[in-house]
Amino acid sequence: MKKNTENMFKGLIFISPWIIGFALFQLYPIYKSIYYSFCQYDVLNPPIFIGLKNYSNLFQDEIFLKSIVSTGIYTIMAIPLSMIVSLFFAILLNQKIFGRGIFRTIYFLPSLVPMVALAILWKWMFNGEHGILNYILGLFGIPGPNWLGSTMWATPSIVLTGLWGVGGSIVIYLAALQDVPRSLYEAAEIDGAGWFSKTRHITIPMISPVIYFNLILGIIGCLQVFAVPYIMTAGGPARSTYYYTMYLFDNAFSFLKMGYAGAMAVLLFIIILAITFIVTKMTTSRVYYAEK
Amino acid sequence: MRYFFIVFSLFLALSASGCRQSPTHNKERVVINYWEMWTGFELEAARDLVDKFNNSQNEIYVNLLSVSELDRKLLIAIAGNDPPDLSNLQDSGIPKFADKNAIEPLDDLLPLIGVKQQDYIDIYWKLSSHENKLYGLPIASTTIALHWNKDLFKKAGFEGAPQTLEQLDEYANKLTVKTDGSFESLGFVPTQPGWWNYGWVWWFGGDWFDGKNITANRPENVKAFEWVQSYAKIYGARSLQNFTSGFGAFSWSDDRFMTGKLAMVLQGTWMSRFIDQMSPDLNWAAEAFPSAGGKLKDVTLAECNLLVIPRGAKHKKEAAKFISFMQKPENLQYLALKQNKFVPLKIANEMDYSNHPNKEIKLFMRLSQSPNAHTVPRIPIWQEYAHEIDNAFQSVWLQKKTPQQALDDVQKRLEAKWKEYLEIKEKLTRAR
Known part of the structure; x- marks a missing residue:
């Protein structure tokens, strides 16, 4: 028993840098933002407690509601696309082809580019007049749109930019693909299964936990999308890319409504929690864990 | 492993000393920190004047720092009770900062600074004030x-x-x-x-x-x-x-x-x-x-940049002395010539602008004194x-x-x- 306590104590000491860091830089700010969400607080004056007013105001705030809708649209566009693209490339990169290692590196590289650099680069590629995208479209006689200046094309442009970051999930998929037992494929081949049936009935079910993992991370990432649209469109045109976190940021740091922003943060947390819960419930029967 | 620690602590020591840029003449001098929003040629102009001030006396040393997104960072620094002693601020920020008590009213410091309302082109005095109190003094004005x-x-x-x-x-x-x-x-x-x-x-x-x-x-x-x-x-x-x-x-x-x-x-x-x-x-x-x-x-x-003293500044009097130095017509003129702007003072009309880099500067000055010159609300x-x-x-x-x-x-x-x-x-x- 005594040994146990001692071990526990030593263990705690070893992880104390993390505990202290977490408490100081995560737990305390989280607690504070929850507290401020019930206050009117502008950072420079002491907070005034106003109860649930921030929350009730939020639900009457057109911009807030619009930002939820546009974030939803972005998420619905981005998630399936990025999942399909990353899985597709992972399967391709899992084939035994010449120079596989080089291809894997090439596909992973873009995800190492910092978000800000990426956004600025794509901003030029999407440029209505000088952009390379419209230049290529022009070669085929198609007049390209003003991607980031049009309410219709701005969100798809940001989704496309986001695809550059799929390298991370490709790597995770690849690891999972290599874990699928060869024997299953061999058995299927004996039964006369083709590439498609093998993918459909062996690969996908076997890597389902990883698909689930990428889905959840993808949803969380999309609901918090900030850096790319902040730099590429600053929320425009006409607020078509004014996503949740951008409105939150403006409330906190441009308009100094920390309480209001705190309420938005708390709500975002609840939304993410609820969606994660629903997705988990919906996919439980479809995710295969070997030990079960 | 031991070598690693030695190298690591050396690195820490070096980087810590790198953070603090120690001014060369700060012995027994009061060091005041001055945040500037500009970079490039506009910053250089401000730096020239800071150097001139630092060399002109041996009581105060102004430490000039160029800060990006100054507005936001200044508010956070004030809220965190560690603001600079002096900062540049755009006129549109004055109502917001003043309303939140984030900057000091300068009315009481006016005798020390040695300027009066009548000296200034009306609109720039207006841009420096909020609810009948003065919160800053203009240094470079534009239209x-x-x-x-x-x-x-x-x-x-x-x-x-x-x-x-x-x-x-x-x-x-x-x-x-x-x-x-x-x-x-x-x-x-x-x-x-x-x-x-x-x-x-x-x-x-x-x-x-x-x-x-x-x-x-x-x-x-x-x-x-x-x-x-x-x-x-x-x-x-x-x-x-x-x-x-x-x-x-x-x-x-x-x-x-x-x-x-x-x-x-x-x-x-x-x-x-x-x-x-x-x-x-x-x-x-x-x-x-x-x-x-x-x-x-x-x-x-009409727009201008102002020098303001943030709430919680530790050396208000010294900051006011630097503001006073900056408000001297010859220094404002230097800034105007270097930054391609004009002096916010009424005597600007009589100043020699023959070597001003903007050939149309007289037009811009005339506009600032028009009854139809506007400010943002x-x-x-x-x-x-x-x-x-x-x-x-x-x-x-x-x-x-x-x-x-x-x-x-x-x-x-x-x-x-x-x-x-x-x-x-x-x-x-x-x-x-």
Whole structure:
């Protein structure tokens, strides 16, 4: 028993840098933002407690509601696309082809580019007049749109930019693909299964936990999308890319409504929690864990 | 492992000492920190004056630091009770900072600084004040005016700048060259440079605030936004958008006015500096931007940078002494010449501007003293207001809303915000 306590104590000491860091830089700010969400607080004056007013105001705030809708649209566009693209490339990169290692590196590289650099680069590629995208479209006689200046094309442009970051999930998929037992494929081949049936009935079910993992991370990432649209469109045109976190940021740091922003943060947390819960419930029967 | 620790601690020690840039003459001198928003040539001008001040006496040492996104960082530093002793601030920030008690009123320090209201061009004193208190002193002032390309005008057969807005529209039309459905060059477009989307209403006799109420949807404002939309309608929103999306940032060498692709643009005092740098052969001139029907003369927006003392500054008196030094006419003049701006003092009219880098500087100074010189509304929620106006402007430009609709929406939202602001203000006053 005594040994146990001692071990526990030593263990705690070893992880104390993390505990202290977490408490100081995560737990305390989280607690504070929850507290401020019930206050009117502008950072420079002491907070005034106003109860649930921030929350009730939020639900009457057109911009807030619009930002939820546009974030939803972005998420619905981005998630399936990025999942399909990353899985597709992972399967391709899992084939035994010449120079596989080089291809894997090439596909992973873009995800190492910092978000800000990426956004600025794509901003030029999407440029209505000088952009390379419209230049290529022009070669085929198609007049390209003003991607980031049009309410219709701005969100798809940001989704496309986001695809550059799929390298991370490709790597995770690849690891999972290599874990699928060869024997299953061999058995299927004996039964006369083709590439498609093998993918459909062996690969996908076997890597389902990883698909689930990428889905959840993808949803969380999309609901918090900030850096790319902040730099590429600053929320425009006409607020078509004014996503949740951008409105939150403006409330906190441009308009100094920390309480209001705190309420938005708390709500975002609840939304993410609820969606994660629903997705988990919906996919439980479809995710295969070997030990079960 | 031991070597690792030695190297690591050495690294830490080095980086820690690197953080603190120790001034060379700080023994027994009071060091005051001064945050500056500029970079490049504007920062250099400020640095020259700081050096001059530091060498002129041995009691105070000013430590100049260029800070990006100064507005935001300054507020956080003040909230964290560790502000600089002195900071540059744009005039539009004064109501917000003053309202939140984030900067010190300077009225009591005026005798120490040694200046008085009568010395200043009225509008710049107004820009330094909020609710009858003085919160800063202007160091570099600007106005905006129509810049026009003389060569393009000559080619199209125009003698001088347009005198009415209608004339400007007509010139713009004739100066626009279109081939195969896409633009070669444009006469004028109200989305450029896009910094004062709220400003067009002034040329129609409108404004956003009447001293008491939000006036977003007053008829003059609607007219101004109709005028903006007319450009999207006449020239075809889509091709115009593509053309304008190709515009580089104004200091870049592919700025459309500087490359002769845009014949007229609304720009500020500083523009000539960039023309000299990027496109020295450009044959340009400036004139007051014409108003609707030519009814209003010399309409402009006046802006300035101010020196302010943040709340919680540790060396207020020393900061005031530096402000006093900066307010000396010869130092303001040095800054004006180097930053391509002008002196906010009334005696500026008598100063020698023959070697000013902007050949049109007299025009900009005249505009600042016009009864039709405007400032952005002096209300603490202006940033939110401008955000709404920008959104309305984009909706109108993209023809998603009619000007009336867009401005009605702004009116509705801002009235609610203004009411909320007044309520909170009352609560805070009571709490204090």
